[in-house]
Structures are given as C-alpha cells and as structure tokens.
Amino acid sequence: MFEKSLADLIRGLRANKKNEQKYIGSCLDEIRSQVRTNDPHTKATAIQKLAYLHMHGYDMSWASFHVIEVMSLQKTLYKRIGYHAAAVSFRQDTDVLMLCTNLIKKDLSSNNYVDTAIALHGLASIVTPDLGRDLCPDLIAMLNHSRPYIRKRVILVLYRVFLKYPEALRMAFPRLKEKLDDPDPAVVSAAVNVICELARRNPKSYLPLAPQLYGLLTNSTNNWMLIKIIKLFAALAPLEPRLIKKLVPQISSVIQSTSAMSLLYECIHTVIIGGMIGPETENGENEAQDSALARLCTAKLKLFIEEPDQNLKYLGLYALSKLLAVRPKAVVEHRDTILECLDDADVSIRMRALDIVTGMVTPGNLVQIVRKLMTQLLPPTADTSPSASYPPPSVTPILDATDRAHVIERIISICSQDTYTNVTNFEWYITLLTNLVRVRGVDVGTRLSAQLIDVSVRVPEVREFAVQAMTALIEDEGVMQSANQDMNNARVLVGAAWIVGEYCIYLVDPVRIMMRMLAPGVTRLPPTVQAVYLHNVLKIYGHWACTATDPTTTTQSILEALRPFKTSFDSEVQERACTLFEILHLALSDPALVPSIRALFSGELNPVAPKAQKRVPVPAGLDLDQWIHEPEPEPVQEEEEEEDNDRVPDEWFKQDVQEQIVDSDDVERRRQSRAERLKHDPFYIPSKPLYDDIDINEIPIVRLELNVPPEQIAPTRQVPKKKKKRPISPPPVPKTYSINRGGDMPENSVVSSEDDEVEHEVDEVTKAVMSVDLSLGEETRVESGTSQVDAKVDVPAKKTRTKSTKADKAGKTGKTGKTGKTGKKKTKTESKTKTDKRKKKKPVSIADPSLAPSTINKSLLAVRGLEMNTPYERVASPAPTEQAEQEWVDIGGDEQFQVAFKYKLLPSSTTLTLLFTNKTPSPLPLTATLSHTDQDLSMTLPPTSTTTRTLTITSTHHPTWLDVLGTKFLVPIPLSPESFNELVATTKWTYSARKTLPISGANTREVVSGVARVLGMELVEVVGDAGTLVMRGGQVVGLVKVLWETGGVLVEVRGVGEVEGVLERLV
Amino acid sequence: MAVKFMLLVSRQGKIRLTKWFTSDWTAKEKAKTVKDVSQTVLGRKTKMCNVLEYKDFKVVYRRYASLFFIAGTDLDDNELLTLEIIHRYVEVLDKWFLNVCELDIIFNFQQAYMIIDELLIGGELQESSKRSVINTLKRMEETEKQEAASA
Structure with missing residues (x-):
C-alpha cells in the first residue's frame, strides 16, 4: 500500500x-x-x-x-x-440521499451504540423531508432506548427532523413530553432544549407544559439547562399573566443569588422581554413589585456595563435598550454610565449606547447628549460658528464616514422625534443643523435641508433666526467649495435658499443675498441647488422691489448676473433662468408689475401630512373608467386585415377602387378637416395665418385681480387643511414656541385602516412548526388533514378459529352498525370479524372505553400521521370493485403464533384484517407494526391453545410488510391489473434502457428482487406485462422487466428522476 | 437552532475546521460566510467585544492562542452561553490532546470533529460534562484501534 x-x-x-x-x-x-x-x-x-x-x-x-x-x-x-x-x-438536493434511507435505518438499529450515535450525527446534518418522513417512526421508537447516550441524541436529532418534516412533531410530541421526566439529567436537558426552540416559534402549544418546566426551574442546578428553561419562559410568559406572578419571585431569587453571568443575563433578559415588568403606572396593583424588579435589573445591568469585560458591557447595554421601552425612568438614572459608553473604543458598544441614548432623550438632557455626540463628529476646540473656514483646520475624524453619517442620522432623529418634543430651543437646533453641515466626508445635505425647512415651516418664531443663519450658510465660502468634493453636504443649500426666499421679510440685506445667489461660483453647485436659487431670487426680488426706492440699477445687475445661467447645461436651470430674466425684464420696463410678483408668492405654506395625498376624497361623479373622448372607430379595413389576414378579402379591392373615384367635394372636405387638425399641432408650420377666421373680440378675457391683498389670495395657494395651530402665546421666559405638529389633511379626508396595517412576516421554519397543532390533552385525536387511519381490535367472544363465511358476514353487519354510531370517520371502515355462530355476540370494539380490556393499548385508537398524497396511493386504490369474500391468507409465524390476513381494497385506502392464532398456550402480549404506520399494534392472546384474535386496520397506504415481535412478514397485497397499468402509464419515466445485468435468478421475481436489493428498495408484486415496480419509501422509482436471454439476464429498466444515476451505476 | 456553524480560523486567516449544523446552505453561501465572518473577526481589535451581528445571525468568537473559535448563532440566543460552549470545546480539546496546539487540530481534524460531535448535535449542546465526553472518546478510540488492528 x-x-x-x-x-x-x-x-x-x-x-x-x-x-x-x-x-x-x-x-x-x-x-x-x-x-x-x-x-x-x-x-x-x-x-x-x-x-x-x-x-x-x-x-x-x-x-x-x-x-x-x-x-x-x-x-x-x-x-x-x-x-x-x-x-x-451533502445538501438537501443531493440525489443519492434517497439511497441512504435503509442504510441509516439499519445503522440506527445497530447493536453497537457507537454506530447508532454516528448515524444520528450524520442524520442531524443531512436530514431532508423525505428522510424525516421515513425515519421518524424509528427515531420515535428510539426515544425509549436503554442508553441515555442515545436518548439525548435522538431528542436533538428529532428537532432537526421537525424542521424538515413538521408532521413528525405531532407523532413524537407525547414521548418528547415524557422525556422531561427522564432519570438522566442530560436527556432532560436535551428535551428542554428542543422544547425551548419549538416554543420560541409557537409558544401557545407549549403553555400546558409550564408546571412541569416550573418544577425543573425550582429543582435544577444545571445552569446550562436553567438558561434554556428561562429562555423558554420568556416565550410563554406573555401568554399567561398568572405564570408571570408565579415566575417573578423565582427568577428574582436567581438574579440575586447566581454568580454565573450568563444565567444572570438570561434572567434579566427574560424579565424584560417576557413582559414581567409592566409599563409604569400611577398606582397599579403591581407597581411596587414591578418597580422593585426594574430597579433590581438596572442595578445588575449597571454592574455589567461597568465591567471591564467588553462582552458584558455590550450585553448590558443591549438589555438596557430593551428595558428602556418599558421603564424609561429606571434606565435614565444611569445616564452618565451610558453616556460614557459613547466614547468606548469598540464601535459595537458605541452603537448600542447610541441606541439607548436615542430612547432616553428628554427635553432636559437633549442638549447635553447632543453635545456629547457632536464631540465625536467635530472636535470641541474647533470654531463652531457657521462662518468659520471650511473645512475646519484641525478636524481629525474620530469615527469613519459610515459611523459619522449614522451618528448624524441619530442626532436628527432624537431631535425631531415626536415633532420636536424634546427641543426647547429652536435657535439652538438651527445652529446645530448648520454645524452638522461642516462634518466632512458624509452626504447628509438633503436630510439637513429637509430638517431646516421643516423646522422653519412649523415654528414661526424661529424663522427670523433661521433666515439669518441661512444667509450665513449661503455666504459661507467653505460650503460652496465643498461641492467639489466627493461626499459633501452642498445640497443643504436647497433648504437654505428656500428659507431665505420664503421668509425674505426677515432679510437684512436682500440685495446682497440675491447677488450672492447669482454669483459666478454658483454655477459649480449641483443643478438642483441652482434651480432653487433662481426661483428664490425671484421671491426675494418681488419682496424687495416693492419697497426699494430705485430698483433699476440692481435689477440691471441681476439681469447681467443671470446670463451664465441662461446657458446652463441643465434644462431646469436654463428654463428658470430664462423665465426669471424675462420677468425681471418686464418689471424693469413696467414698475407697476412689481407688486404682482410679490403677490405670486404671498400666503403661508403649511406642512402637509404624509398620507394627505392618499386621503383626498374622490369627488362625486368622477368616473375614471369613463371615456373622456369617445375613441374614434378603428378604420374598417384594418380590422378586416386583422381578422382575416391570410386571405385578401374582396372588399379590399373594392375600397381601393372606391378611393380612386371619390368626388372632388370629398377631397375638399378632407383637406379642411386636416387643416383643422394641424392648426393645433405645434410641429406644423402653417402656410397661412391660422386665426384669420377668428373674431378677436370673441376671445374671452379673464381679468386677473393682481392688487388683491395677500390674505384673500392665500387660499388658492394653500393645500386644504385642518388647522391645528396653537395660539401664539406671549413670550415668557424661557421662550415658548408654537409648533405646528400636525400635517395638513385634505378636507373630507377618508380615514382608511389599511394605512396602518403592518404585515408580520413569518419565516418558513416557523410556519412549518406552527402548522403543527399539538393537542396536549390526555385524549389523543387523529386530526391530520387528509390522512386518517383507524384501527380496531375485535375481540371475539369464543376463542375458536372458524372459517365460516356466514359468521364473517354476521360480523360485518354488526361492525357496520358500530361504525355508524361512532360516526366521525372519514374513511369507511370495514371489518371482517369472526364470531361464534352459536352465541351471535356482537363484536366488541375498544372504541368503547368501558368495554376495552385493560391490556389493549389505548394508543391503538389513534394510529396517526399518514400521508395520503403520495404517488403510492394510486397503487393502493384501484377503482372500487366489489370483491368476493376472501379466504385467509397465511403470511407466516413462528412456534408461538401464526398470522393470516385478509384485505379489501377501497378507494384511497386498504382495509386489512389480521388474524393472530396462538400455537402454544401462553399469555402472549403481541406487538406488531405495520409498514407506514408509526404506532404499535398490540394485543394479548389468552392462554388457551389455538386462541385467535383479529385486528382490523384501515390504512391509506399500501402496506407491504408487518413486523410482529421483530420478525417481518411480507403482506402480499397485490395491485389490481387496472391500477398497475394505470400507474405505469401515468408515471413520467425519465429513464429507460436495456441492460445485461450480472444478477442471476431462477425466475423473474428473483432477478427483480436482486435488482431491488441492490438499490436498497422494496419490491412490489409482479403484475402485468410491463414489469415489476420498484419502490422506495412509498414512491415508485423504477420499473424492471426481465427479458430472458442466454448468457446473462437482459433487463429493461425504467426510472423516475434521480434514480437514473443509480440505475446507471448498477450496470 | 442554537449554533448554526462553528469555524476555527488561524490568525493568518487559514481555515482549520468548519462545522455546519445545517445542510440548507449552498457551498457558495458557506464559502461567502466563512470569508466574510473570518475577515470581520480577524479585523477586530483585542479590546473589542466578542459579539457582532452579521446578516441575520450573531457571530460570537473568542481567541485562544493563535486560533479564533467562531460560532454563528441565532439572534436571540444567549451570547454568554455560546462563549461557554466554545470554551467547553477548547477545554475538552485541551484535555484530549493534552495541551492542545494548532498542529494537533490540523493533523487530527477527524478527532476535532468527533469532539464537536460529542458536545453538540444539530447545533444544540448535548453533553456539558467534560469527563463524560472524554470517557466516551476514550472508549471510541479503543474500539477503532481494535478494528484497525483486526484489519
């Protein structure tokens, strides 16, 4: 190697x-x-x-x-x-994941618990909805594993499964709940973890667990778990006021006693966000307790903030900002400590502190806080008067540009919140805004400009001061020059010019400011600023020229200064310059015109509410869908061409001919109508004067009353409004301002509720988890939408096994009566029961609790959580056909018992009757599991030899095997040929090939089983000519047909979707 | 979910270990997250706090010698608890490798993963006891040694 x-x-x-x-x-x-x-x-x-x-x-x-x-x-x-x-x-869409199901299943049930743990770890990462669906029965069964080592893992893995396959939660919940009482603390902790995560998304369902959790809270000393429990209560508490009462003493004692910072923080956090401190009230019943708790929290949080550990400082500030919403007073007490954090070296901490500061501003401390923030933007030594050189020479930015913009935004928002509630001195505020202009490297000009305009519109008393400040700003060389920089605040000049123009009555030297606004350097400013400048020059001129003794010279110099603007590249500037030029030119020749210029801009502008436009009522009789002009009928031939364009119609030729023979009268008429149309077309230059046929005296003349005093004209300029102005009070000390806090609304405005609607967005996982409704009561009900399974155990009176069809029929009728009474079932439940002919006793259903033998597992009543919408369903549900009464089919057994079954295929479900027979006389508790159901079917056979019991189950799935005491028996329920053929025909096969396989077998079935085994899949009975279906987890994935050949086995394979790659590899 | 991912990054920005507790992210998203988060964390000064918000989750990190241990958690998770989890992991590593150093983790990355698995599953803490984790690890190593010997 x-x-x-x-x-x-x-x-x-x-x-x-x-x-x-x-x-x-x-x-x-x-x-x-x-x-x-x-x-x-x-x-x-x-x-x-x-x-x-x-x-x-x-x-x-x-x-x-x-x-x-x-x-x-x-x-x-x-x-x-x-x-x-x-x-x-692996990812969610990894194709081979579907091959893992059986492998993981096998490893989960491995004898070596290390293998099981490894499989669990893998599963936690790779679980998909399919894997979740197929494996959750195994996982739920493993919740009772003998080793705590496995149990705790299974609990946590199940959480991952819930997220992918929420249906599993319904099935697992009862057992999960039991795990809160597990003897092993690590298992309890794991269960708490999972319930905590679930409850954060959907607290309501977990409220009934509160007593149990409270018990854990009082008795446990495991901080890891306590944190989770306390976090869990933060989610539950807002739903149940009584819970808060019970929790508060417990949590306060933890807060006071614990030395673990993480637990302490969690407690405080829960107290705050769990609504355990009510909002401040005068003499509320809980006021004393609430304020004591708030004081305790703030005192502890103060320790956090004063810690040298930056993390604690950060968290302390974070918690304080949450507390601020409920108990502002308690937080404000620690103002100085918080303000210190504004200077912290860590930007995250500074921003957190800023969050709190924003919330705790009062009229009393606003100035102090803003000053503190300003020192971060502009060093205090710099000259702060607006006329100081720009940029200030010694500015060393403490913050980077983004943070500076952020801080400026905060300053503006704390000052302007609730329409300037906290501002007591508006002169100060205007000065502040002008100072902010000098912050470098940010682009907040538009924001500042809007603020300046808003303040001067709303607060009449400050206008005079604002005009002075804005004059200074416009004359500030620094601001002008800053326009050349990348990020600049030059756009603030829009607001400045507007204020100067609108409130020009306060101007000291109108001529100077006019000339300033038309100075040569202005052309370098942004075009928007230039346009506003020009417009406001007109306003100032109108005001000034009325009172000026000799406006001629100045007017002429203005006209001269306008020249460069008239040739501006910006069309807006150019147009305004030309208009201004012409108006002033007129005024120069006719001084009587001057007062009318002023009249154009008289009247006061009021703020308009943001929603005013929406609320303008639609005038009665206005129908926007109605034609204003009846549209001219479409030319006829066009329509015809459209209708029938592959064949030239006869009419078309006819028309052509007609047009040629129109008479001269018609030509004349058309020409006139054309001239009429073109008369108003600005792009058409007429050959003769257009209006020679119009009597000039007939043109109506509207007399414009230009000398009307402004008060009377005013309403035409104003937006209709509801006046909310307060009467101006005589200025006491300190100065009071009448602030127009409202915004104008149109008359008869309609208040619509949709304006204020806020949509709550819920993330997908939450939706999934919330979609599962847990019934926590003792009674477990089947309520899973479309799927339903009913299970019944019939206890025959006599313990002899008979095969009488007559008895069956008797039993069946009896059963049907019973079903009718219980009523609620969606699926028709059929049952074939053997009863003793002689006694003719009705079968006893355990659905009746009084009759239920204590040995029968109650959970049989609810075999739940089966999905109906799998393609498999089609397999199991052929067209409803009346089937002849079936014989019992033996499916196997061992030395102790024997199982036989009958089945009946119904639309969308299969009714299965299982017959268990004792072979040896022993009181044998039987547990069985049917494929695709999660519940154990258990029953006890009485200790007499050859005792029988039947069990009837209706399943929406096509059951393929039965597990009795760990032995699997195949349940050979065949497909009907019709449904098989239909299935083959309707499945969209994406893969089809003929291969020679190295798999041997004596017959077709054996060969196909070999293929299925290699694929790790189940096999469905050989039916029809098309071949044999291969299934995985209830879904058809392939079709195999064996074509015999000498030498090897030739197989025709068809597959769906991702199975393609697997089939490819097989060969 | 408590912990979404865990990263071990050296001071030079080399990835030493990545553990994802979810398979919902694409390789691209993961790569971007690793890059962004590790760069942000490495760029922070020692005096700064160990918590920062990134996109829709929180990043909690701590530096041990030349290695940064970074965990991504939900926004409403307890930061101090996450720091504890990180610390617990480091403690177990230390106990297992006896005075752990970066090279131990580089060469025994499979074991480093095994230890994470013993502490966390699906991002949730499953065992808080150091001793029981170490005991399990010892048992496992023994089994695997036997298997290797039999091969």
Whole structure:
C-alpha cells in the first residue's frame, strides 16, 4: 500500500505551499482512482482526504455515491468517516440521499451504540423531508432506548427532523413530553432544549407544559439547562399573566443569588422581554413589585456595563435598550454610565449606547447628549460658528464616514422625534443643523435641508433666526467649495435658499443675498441647488422691489448676473433662468408689475401630512373608467386585415377602387378637416395665418385681480387643511414656541385602516412548526388533514378459529352498525370479524372505553400521521370493485403464533384484517407494526391453545410488510391489473434502457428482487406485462422487466428522476 | 437552532475546521460566510467585544492562542452561553490532546470533529460534562484501534 494517508496529505500541503494548486490537483487524481477500489481502507482514506480538501473549498459532490459506500462499510472507523463526509458535503438536493434511507435505518438499529450515535450525527446534518418522513417512526421508537447516550441524541436529532418534516412533531410530541421526566439529567436537558426552540416559534402549544418546566426551574442546578428553561419562559410568559406572578419571585431569587453571568443575563433578559415588568403606572396593583424588579435589573445591568469585560458591557447595554421601552425612568438614572459608553473604543458598544441614548432623550438632557455626540463628529476646540473656514483646520475624524453619517442620522432623529418634543430651543437646533453641515466626508445635505425647512415651516418664531443663519450658510465660502468634493453636504443649500426666499421679510440685506445667489461660483453647485436659487431670487426680488426706492440699477445687475445661467447645461436651470430674466425684464420696463410678483408668492405654506395625498376624497361623479373622448372607430379595413389576414378579402379591392373615384367635394372636405387638425399641432408650420377666421373680440378675457391683498389670495395657494395651530402665546421666559405638529389633511379626508396595517412576516421554519397543532390533552385525536387511519381490535367472544363465511358476514353487519354510531370517520371502515355462530355476540370494539380490556393499548385508537398524497396511493386504490369474500391468507409465524390476513381494497385506502392464532398456550402480549404506520399494534392472546384474535386496520397506504415481535412478514397485497397499468402509464419515466445485468435468478421475481436489493428498495408484486415496480419509501422509482436471454439476464429498466444515476451505476 | 456553524480560523486567516449544523446552505453561501465572518473577526481589535451581528445571525468568537473559535448563532440566543460552549470545546480539546496546539487540530481534524460531535448535535449542546465526553472518546478510540488492528 503506497497511498497517502490523511496525515501525508496535510504534510504535503504544508510542504508545497508554493504550488499548492498543482499538489492538490495530483491528490485529487489519486483520490479519484482510490475511491473506485474495492479495498475498504483505501476507499475510506480517500473519502477522508476528500472531506479535508472540501473544508478548503474543493468540490466533492462528484463523490457522493462513494461516500454512501463508505457509510455502508462494516467498521465503525469507516462509518464515522463516511457519515462525516456526508454531513459536510451533502445538501438537501443531493440525489443519492434517497439511497441512504435503509442504510441509516439499519445503522440506527445497530447493536453497537457507537454506530447508532454516528448515524444520528450524520442524520442531524443531512436530514431532508423525505428522510424525516421515513425515519421518524424509528427515531420515535428510539426515544425509549436503554442508553441515555442515545436518548439525548435522538431528542436533538428529532428537532432537526421537525424542521424538515413538521408532521413528525405531532407523532413524537407525547414521548418528547415524557422525556422531561427522564432519570438522566442530560436527556432532560436535551428535551428542554428542543422544547425551548419549538416554543420560541409557537409558544401557545407549549403553555400546558409550564408546571412541569416550573418544577425543573425550582429543582435544577444545571445552569446550562436553567438558561434554556428561562429562555423558554420568556416565550410563554406573555401568554399567561398568572405564570408571570408565579415566575417573578423565582427568577428574582436567581438574579440575586447566581454568580454565573450568563444565567444572570438570561434572567434579566427574560424579565424584560417576557413582559414581567409592566409599563409604569400611577398606582397599579403591581407597581411596587414591578418597580422593585426594574430597579433590581438596572442595578445588575449597571454592574455589567461597568465591567471591564467588553462582552458584558455590550450585553448590558443591549438589555438596557430593551428595558428602556418599558421603564424609561429606571434606565435614565444611569445616564452618565451610558453616556460614557459613547466614547468606548469598540464601535459595537458605541452603537448600542447610541441606541439607548436615542430612547432616553428628554427635553432636559437633549442638549447635553447632543453635545456629547457632536464631540465625536467635530472636535470641541474647533470654531463652531457657521462662518468659520471650511473645512475646519484641525478636524481629525474620530469615527469613519459610515459611523459619522449614522451618528448624524441619530442626532436628527432624537431631535425631531415626536415633532420636536424634546427641543426647547429652536435657535439652538438651527445652529446645530448648520454645524452638522461642516462634518466632512458624509452626504447628509438633503436630510439637513429637509430638517431646516421643516423646522422653519412649523415654528414661526424661529424663522427670523433661521433666515439669518441661512444667509450665513449661503455666504459661507467653505460650503460652496465643498461641492467639489466627493461626499459633501452642498445640497443643504436647497433648504437654505428656500428659507431665505420664503421668509425674505426677515432679510437684512436682500440685495446682497440675491447677488450672492447669482454669483459666478454658483454655477459649480449641483443643478438642483441652482434651480432653487433662481426661483428664490425671484421671491426675494418681488419682496424687495416693492419697497426699494430705485430698483433699476440692481435689477440691471441681476439681469447681467443671470446670463451664465441662461446657458446652463441643465434644462431646469436654463428654463428658470430664462423665465426669471424675462420677468425681471418686464418689471424693469413696467414698475407697476412689481407688486404682482410679490403677490405670486404671498400666503403661508403649511406642512402637509404624509398620507394627505392618499386621503383626498374622490369627488362625486368622477368616473375614471369613463371615456373622456369617445375613441374614434378603428378604420374598417384594418380590422378586416386583422381578422382575416391570410386571405385578401374582396372588399379590399373594392375600397381601393372606391378611393380612386371619390368626388372632388370629398377631397375638399378632407383637406379642411386636416387643416383643422394641424392648426393645433405645434410641429406644423402653417402656410397661412391660422386665426384669420377668428373674431378677436370673441376671445374671452379673464381679468386677473393682481392688487388683491395677500390674505384673500392665500387660499388658492394653500393645500386644504385642518388647522391645528396653537395660539401664539406671549413670550415668557424661557421662550415658548408654537409648533405646528400636525400635517395638513385634505378636507373630507377618508380615514382608511389599511394605512396602518403592518404585515408580520413569518419565516418558513416557523410556519412549518406552527402548522403543527399539538393537542396536549390526555385524549389523543387523529386530526391530520387528509390522512386518517383507524384501527380496531375485535375481540371475539369464543376463542375458536372458524372459517365460516356466514359468521364473517354476521360480523360485518354488526361492525357496520358500530361504525355508524361512532360516526366521525372519514374513511369507511370495514371489518371482517369472526364470531361464534352459536352465541351471535356482537363484536366488541375498544372504541368503547368501558368495554376495552385493560391490556389493549389505548394508543391503538389513534394510529396517526399518514400521508395520503403520495404517488403510492394510486397503487393502493384501484377503482372500487366489489370483491368476493376472501379466504385467509397465511403470511407466516413462528412456534408461538401464526398470522393470516385478509384485505379489501377501497378507494384511497386498504382495509386489512389480521388474524393472530396462538400455537402454544401462553399469555402472549403481541406487538406488531405495520409498514407506514408509526404506532404499535398490540394485543394479548389468552392462554388457551389455538386462541385467535383479529385486528382490523384501515390504512391509506399500501402496506407491504408487518413486523410482529421483530420478525417481518411480507403482506402480499397485490395491485389490481387496472391500477398497475394505470400507474405505469401515468408515471413520467425519465429513464429507460436495456441492460445485461450480472444478477442471476431462477425466475423473474428473483432477478427483480436482486435488482431491488441492490438499490436498497422494496419490491412490489409482479403484475402485468410491463414489469415489476420498484419502490422506495412509498414512491415508485423504477420499473424492471426481465427479458430472458442466454448468457446473462437482459433487463429493461425504467426510472423516475434521480434514480437514473443509480440505475446507471448498477450496470 | 442554537449554533448554526462553528469555524476555527488561524490568525493568518487559514481555515482549520468548519462545522455546519445545517445542510440548507449552498457551498457558495458557506464559502461567502466563512470569508466574510473570518475577515470581520480577524479585523477586530483585542479590546473589542466578542459579539457582532452579521446578516441575520450573531457571530460570537473568542481567541485562544493563535486560533479564533467562531460560532454563528441565532439572534436571540444567549451570547454568554455560546462563549461557554466554545470554551467547553477548547477545554475538552485541551484535555484530549493534552495541551492542545494548532498542529494537533490540523493533523487530527477527524478527532476535532468527533469532539464537536460529542458536545453538540444539530447545533444544540448535548453533553456539558467534560469527563463524560472524554470517557466516551476514550472508549471510541479503543474500539477503532481494535478494528484497525483486526484489519
């Protein structure tokens, strides 16, 4: 043996660092040949090496089949390698996964518990919905495994199965619940883990477990588990107020006593998010308790924050931010500690602190907090007046650009929250915003601009100050120059110009600001800014020219300054410049026009509510679906061409002829109508004046009242509104502001509830888990949608086995009566019972609890969780045909008992009657499992020789085997030829081939069994001419037909989907 | 799910071990996550906290000598508990390899995986006792040695 071991490979990798690719390439080649050998050791080593390379990013999906080969090797050593490789490389859509089912099944039931554990680990990683469905009965049975080592693993693996195949949860839950009382603490812990995860997604179903969990909480000292239980209660508590009352003392005592930080943190977290502290009330009944608990939590969290350990600091801040929503007062007490964290070296901690700070701002502390934040953006030494040089000379950014933008965003949001509730001094706020302009490397101009406009619109008292500040901003050279930088705040000038223009009455020197806004440098600003500048120059001009003694000179210089803008590349700027130019030109020649310019912009603008547009009521009589213009009828010939374009219609020729012979009157008429149409077409230059036929005196003239005082015109500019303004109070100390907090809404606005609807998004896993409704009561009901199985045990009165068909019929009628009474069944339950002719006693159903023998397992009442929508269903459900009464068919037995069965195929289900016969006189408890059901069928045979019992089951599946006391018996229920043929015809075979196989057999059945065995699949009875069906987990995957030939066996194989590759390999 | 994945990354950014507790991610997603997470973690200063949020999960890490142990967990999981799990893993490694070093993990990666498997299954902690984990490991090694000898 000269092949490389894993260690050799790793050593080689380290030795060949320079040409690693080449080395790995040669290794992969070697591995490719090694995986094909028959030596298990070589194969396993190759897979192990491959798994190692996979970790470094090399594909190993090509080797999936070989991985399975290694998994199926006998030795534990190799199994581990195989399962590990599967766990790392298999994905949900790996095709060979479907081959694993039986292999895993076998390993799970291995005598060597290490193998079982390995299989469980593999399964936890690779489980798919199919694997989950096929293996969950085995896993559920293993919950009662004798070794805790296996039990705890099974519990955790089942959680992974639930996520993929939620139906399993319904089946496993009762046993899972029992595991909370397991004698082994690790098993209990595992069960708590799983229930905790499940309950976080769907707490309601797990509320009944609260007492049991509470017991664990009080008695356990295992911190690992306590954390999970407490986390679990955080999910349950909000649903049940009484639970909170019971939990609070317990959790508080843990908080006070524990030394484990993780547990302490979990307790505090649960107290906060579990709703154990109610919101602050005046004299609520729990106020004393709640505030004490809140104080306890904050005191402990303060310890977290003051810890040198950054993790505790981070978590402490995180928990505090959660607490803030409920108990702001308790948190604000620790303001200074939190504010210190704003300076922490760790950006994650700073951001967490910022989260809290945002929530604890009050009018009293806003200034202090903002100042603190500002020091991170701009060093306090820098001159903060807006006229200071830009950028400030000594600015060394503490934060990087993204963080700075984040902090600015936070500053704005804490100031503006609830329409400036916390701002007491708006002059300060305007100054703050102008200072923020000077932060470098961020692009927040638009945000700042919107804030500035909003504040000055809402707060009339601050407008004068705002105008001064904005004048300074517009005149600031630094801001102008910053426009050349990559990230800049130049767009703030939009807001600045708007404020200056809108509230120009407060301007000290209108001419200077106008000239400033038209200065040559302005053309380098963004076009949006230029456009707003030009528009606002007009506003200022209108205001100023009314009062100016001699506006001519200034107007002329403005006209001169406008020239560069008139040739701007931006169409918006160009248009505005030209308009402005023309208006001013007019005003220059006719000074009487000046007041009307001012009138254009008079009237106050109010904020408009964000939803105003939506709420504008539709005017009565407005029908938007109605034609405004009746559309002209389509030209006739076009329609005809469309209708019938493969044959030229006769009419077409006729029309052609008609057009040629139209009279001259018609031509004249058409020409006129064309001229009429073109008259209004701006792209058409008429050859003669268009309006010579119009009497100029007939044009209606609307007289524009330009001298009307602004108050009267105002409403036309205003959005209809509901005034929410407060009366302006005389300014006391400190200054009060009347803030327009509302937004204007249209009159008669309709309030629609859909505006406020928030959709909750639920992730897929949660949906899946929530879809399973667990009935936790004692009574277990079958309620699984489409699938249903009823099981009944009939206890014949006399213990003699008779084969009388008459008796059967008697039993059947009796049974049907019973079924009618129970009523609820969806599936028609038929039962064939043997009763003693002489006694003619009705069969006793255990559905009646009073009659149920205590030895019969109650769970028989509910054999649940079968799926109906498998393709297999078609196999089992041929057209309903009345079948002749069947003879008992022996399916086998041992020295102690014998089993026989009868069946009846019904639409979408199979009714199976099993007959158990005692051979030796012993009181034998029998347990049996039917394929595709998860429940044990158990019964006791009385200790008389040749006693019989029958058991009737209706299954929506096509049962293929019966497991009695660990021995499997084939249940040879054949398909009807019709349904078989239908199945073959309706299945979409994706693969079809003829192969010579190295499989020998005496007859067709043996050969086909050989094929199925190799594929690890079940076989269905040979029926029809098409061949034999091969099934896997209840699904048809292949069809095999044997065509005999000398020398070998020629087989015609057909397959569905992923089986193709497997069939290919078979040959 | 508690732990979604576990990464062992050297200070130079070399991957020493990756353990995924889910098969839902594609190889591409996994590779991207490994790259992003390890780069972010390696870029953090020692004074910074060991928790960070990445996409829709939380990354909890801790450095032991030259190796970073990184775990990805759900957003609502307990960070301190995850740190404990990481620590427990390191303790067991240390006990098993007797003074574990990076080379031990490089050359015995199968065993390193085995130890993770003994501690966690499906991302949930299954055994918190160091001693019982070590005992199981010893038993397993013995069985496998016997098998190897018989071969």
